[in-house]
Amino acid sequence: FRRVELEPLPHMTLDFVKLLNEVCEQCYRDFAPDDVEVKVREHILQDFENFLRCQVPGAKLVLFGSSKNGFGFKQSDLDICMTLEGLDTAEGLDSMAVIESLTKALRKHHGLRNILPITTAKVPIVKFYHTKTGLEGDISLYNTLALHNTELLASYAAIDIRVKILCYVMKVFAKVCDIGDASRGSLSSYAYTLMVLYFLQQRSPPVIPVLQEMYVGEKKPVVLVDGWDVHFFKDLKNLHKYWPEYKKNKESVGQLWFGLLQFYTETFNFKETVICIRRKEPLTTFKKQWTSKHLAIEDPFDLSHNLGAGLSRRMASFILKAFINARTVFGTPVRCFPPEYSNKMEYF
Ligand code: GTP
Ligand code: MG
Incomplete structure (x- = not known):
């Protein structure tokens, strides 16, 4: 994930943000099971x-x-x-x-x-x-x-519908670009979901909290499973009482999707920073001793597990290029998107 020259983008229009939003919502309606x-x-x-x-x-x-x-x-x-x-x-x-x-x-x-x-x-x-x-x-x-990380992801999905929609969009994007199959050397959909959640936690104001850092009472409880701490805040009904930034972010899904593409192509430093959803403070690849990896995604519970560990240099750069292309495609206002997307998804 070396830094590459990024094309300057034309000015984003309100109409196009609206269209982007519709495309994202449509994607969710098309693919979510009934x-x-x-x-x-x-x-x-x-x-x-x-x-x-x-x-x-x-x-x-x-x-x-x-x-x-x-x-x-x-x-x-x-x-x-x-x-x-x-x-x-x-x-x-x-x-x-x-x-x-x-x-x-x-x-x-x-x-x-x-x-x-x-x-x-x-x-x-x-x-x-x-x-x-x-x-x-x-x-x-x-x-x-x-089982625990499934429950953690389900909790994030339950906090805000935008989380769900964006994770669907990301998974569809990964499948369409052929970068979403860990058994063929790319990343698993679980890894892409963690990338979305990390972005939503780092956004300002954040869309979701860091549930693993939240607790009620004096001391953070520790719940060990297979030697790893699986504690996270589960009382979502009372989230507004414990998370001051609850509902502060008012962006549309379309804005967030384009924001995510900008984040991973313009802002995020893949060489130095770990994608880590268990804490708000940045975690360095140096601290984890993962500096030799092209992409570091830490599992939220099994902290020794880097979901990007299996990526070759070639595959890492292929994935980054897909993000760079998406930034151009979704960041260049057009009146409508070509209908290719639905054809490509037929095998899905
Ligand atoms: P789909 O592509 O819709 O099947 O998404 P998925 O989230 O079910 O992914 P997958 O079937 O690849 O993995 C199933 C679950 O295994 C994930 O949701 C995680 O809960 C768990 N898991 C934990 N570690 C890993 C990992 O390193 N790779 C993958 N793929 N899954 C992991
Ligand atoms: Mg699965």
């Missing part, structure tokens, strides 16, 4: 759990990821976490043996195809394809931190 699709996911989960319980005693399943964090697409995968009743942590558990029996069990399920165990990943999973809905998914074991 109630039926949400229920289908819960139904599949229940069916799996009933089926699995006969084969793997005590199996408990929960949905996480975008099926639950508020930023799901109609075609998003099903992220499922499995735990065993009576066993709080995976400590002492023979994960490989459980993955093996889970694989065997899922292969007997008539509604599923392409059952594939992946045991080399940080968290072992079993992948599947759900024939009736065409949804892909995976079941992981004791992916407890992911």
